[in-house]
Amino acid sequence: MKNMNQLITIAFFVLSTNFFAQDKQDQQNEIVAVWITADETKIEIYKEGNVYLGNPINSKGERNTKIEVLNLEYTNGKWVGKIYSKKRGKLLDVECLVEGDNLLLEVTTRFISTELEWNRAKS
Incomplete structure (x- = not known):
């Protein structure tokens, strides 16, 4: 169970980092x-x-x-x-x-x- 929680935490971190990086890229390209x-x-x-x-x-x-x-x-x-x-x-x-x-x-x-x-x- 502990490994499952760690896996979910790591997956959430990777997905959220990608989401915020995409948002920053969109902001840069609005020009x-x-x-x-x-x-x-x-x-x-x-x-x-x-x-x-x-x-x-x-x-x-x-x-x-x-x-x-x-x-x-x-x-x-x-x-x-x-x-x-x-x-x-x-x-x-x-x-x-x-x-x-x-x-x-x-x-x-x-x-x-x-x-x-x-x-x-x-x-």
Whole structure:
């Protein structure tokens, strides 16, 4: 009977660990989508390995892989990395957070931060 209780405890632990790991993975991937910026540009964010990349969508609805807008990693419940600033012509630090159908971006250059909001494109 003691062995049966130990076996049940071990099985429960393995199953619950897998469940919580899947939940964390789902949370990390909630950024994977097509997003619409304030100027109506569509950016597709996708996962490649452990990195989340963002590329613009061209007029044909295809991802333009020649232009990388975002390069992010998931850390401590948010995505952190670099965003390309077309206005400045360089990469800036960015932190992203998904809230429902909104992507909140905090872009930092030196000591100045700017907040942006992108919306999830409807399928």
